[in-house]
Amino acid sequence: xxxxxxxxxxxxxxxxxxxxxxxxxxxxxxxxxxxxxxxxxxxxxxxxxxxxxxxxxxxxxxxxxxxxxxxxxxxxxxxxxxxxxxxxxxxxxxxxxxxxxxxxxxxxxxxxxxxxxxxxxxxxxxxxxxxxxxxxxxxxxxxxxxxxxxxxxxxxxxxxxxxxxxxxxxxxxxxxxxxxxxxxxxxxxxxxxxxxxxxxxxxxxxxxxxxxxxxxxxxxxxxxxxxxxxxxxxxxxxxxxxxxxxxxxxxxxxxxxxxxxxxxxxxxxxxxxxxxxxxxxxxxxxxxxxxxxxxxxxxxxxxxxxxxxxxxxxxxxxxxxxxxxxxxxxxxxxxxxxxxxxxxxxxxxxxxxxxxxxxxxxxxxxxxxxxxxxxxxxxxxxxxxxxxxxxxxxxxxxxxxxxxxxxxxxxxxxx
Numbered sequence: 452x453x454x455x456x457x458x459x460x461x462x463x464x465x466x467x468x469x470x471x472x473x474x475x476x477x478x479x480x481x482x483x484x485x486x487x488x489x490x491x492x493x494x495x496x497x498x499x500x501x502x503x504x505x506x507x508x509x510x511x512x513x514x515x516x517x518x519x520x521x522x523x524x525x526x527x528x529x530x531x532x533x534x535x536x537x538x539x540x541x542x543x544x545x546x547x548x549x550x551x552x553x554x555x556x557x558x559x560x561x562x563x564x565x566x567x568x569x570x571x572x573x574x575x576x577x578x579x580x581x582x583x584x585x586x587x588x589x590x591x592x593x594x595x596x597x598x599x600x601x602x603x604x605x606x607x608x609x610x611x612x613x614x615x616x617x618x619x620x621x622x623x624x625x626x627x628x629x630x631x632x633x634x635x636x637x638x639x640x641x642x643x644x645x646x647x648x649x650x651x652x653x654x655x656x657x658x659x660x661x662x663x664x665x666x667x668x669x670x671x672x673x674x675x676x677x678x679x680x681x682x683x684x685x686x687x688x689x690x691x692x693x694x695x696x697x698x699x700x701x702x703x704x705x706x707x708x709x710x711x712x713x714x715x716x717x718x719x720x721x722x723x724x725x726x727x728x729x730x731x732x733x734x735x736x737x738x739x740x741x742x743x744x745x746x747x748x749x750x751x752x753x754x755x756x757x758x759x760x761x762x763x764x765x766x767x768x769x770x771x772x773x774x775x776x777x778x779x780x781x782x783x784x785x786x787x788x789x790x791x792x793x794x795x796x797x798x799x800x801x802x803x804x805x806x807x808x809x810x811x812x813x814x815x816x817x818x819x820x821x822x823x824x825x826x827x828x829x830x831x832x833x834x835x836x837x838x839x840x841x842x843x844x845x846x847x848x849x850x851x852x853x854x855x856x857x858x859x860x861x862x863x864x865x866x
Contacts, residue, residue: 634660710754
């Protein structure tokens with residue numbers, strides 16, 4: 452089997468070739484051209500997010516940069532699903548990928564007048580959009596409306612140039628991070644080096660990772676005299692994907708500073724809380740009073756990770772399509788909608804049961820109902836299907852679990 456052997460696949464509205472050697476392989480840099488079948492959900496939500504973005508911000512036509520296109524499947528889907536896409540820049544530094552992109556464009560009979568394919572480092576491509584009127588390249592457009600950064604690993608080295616290439620007001624950045632071991636605290640020193648933030652490897656590390664990523668992007672935006680508003684941030688299949696709107700009013704950018712903060716965590720009793728100022732961090736746990744068990748994560752984004760209007764548009768648009776992932780998307784976005792105005796952390800019900808040494812694991816919905824009866828707010832979370840978000844103190848959460856377990860045991864005895 453040679454590198455030139457191709458097999459055809461279909462995804463949503465598009466057909467595409469991949470190298471036969473890359474079929475059914477664990478995604479890695481060793482592939483001829485990177486392709487990850489599990490990223491279909493990423494591409495589905497990206498297409499829906501772009502539709503929601505256009506509706507909310509009155510975008511009639513748009514330009515798009517796919518800076519790390521690999522096989523080009525994401526770009527081809529956008530060309531077929533968004534007829535108002537005026538110009539798309541499909542780029543990859545891998546020559547095999549560029550050759551495959553051109554084959555896939557021909558396979559789908561794509562109008563070549565809309566497409567420019569290039570083989571460049573992503574930062575080099577972005578640099579050509581910084582001052583388009585002075586550029587010596589063949590790029591003759593304004594700053595891009597939408598930029599997608601989808602690397603194998605961290606996106607950190609591409610963020611700065613992306614902000615120099617995107618429109619300053621109401622531009623859309625779509626950024627993926629697959630270095631989840633770093634962001635989730637498995638490699639804390641690497642996270643500090645790459646994202647300038649201390650992670651925590653806790654039961655809610657997925658959310659902490661998302662908040663570190665958004666914080667890092669926002670700070671790089673600030674360096675470029677811009678700010679960002681997270682429209683949607685989601686986790687799935689070992690990757691994080693965030694969609695952020697650019698803002699340029701200095702007043703709005705300064706207001707965003709209130710979204711920077713820290714999360715305090717006690718490894719002894721499970722207490723957790725958020726703080727805006729590191730000087731507010733207590734020396735000992737406010738609950739169990741232990742000082743050698745208190746730790747923190749940050750700086751990170753403690754504000755909203757999603758905008759409700761944006762998520763509602765995605766849900767509405769999702770109900771109108773025939774994606775294979777439609778039910779998964781509906782569930783994930785619905786849970787994300789519940790997360791709005793909730794604390795920036797969650798509680799895994801198995802972890803709570805393990806700590807309390809409970810013989811029975813209660814149902815998530817029963818936990819939510821009981822906590823709400825106690826006068827607190829509570830919701831599901833898309834980060835973990837077996838977790839809840841709530842403003843209830845951890846002591847009250849434990850009371851809920853003990854109460855539900857007692858009722859379950861009474862029901863068994865009565866039965």
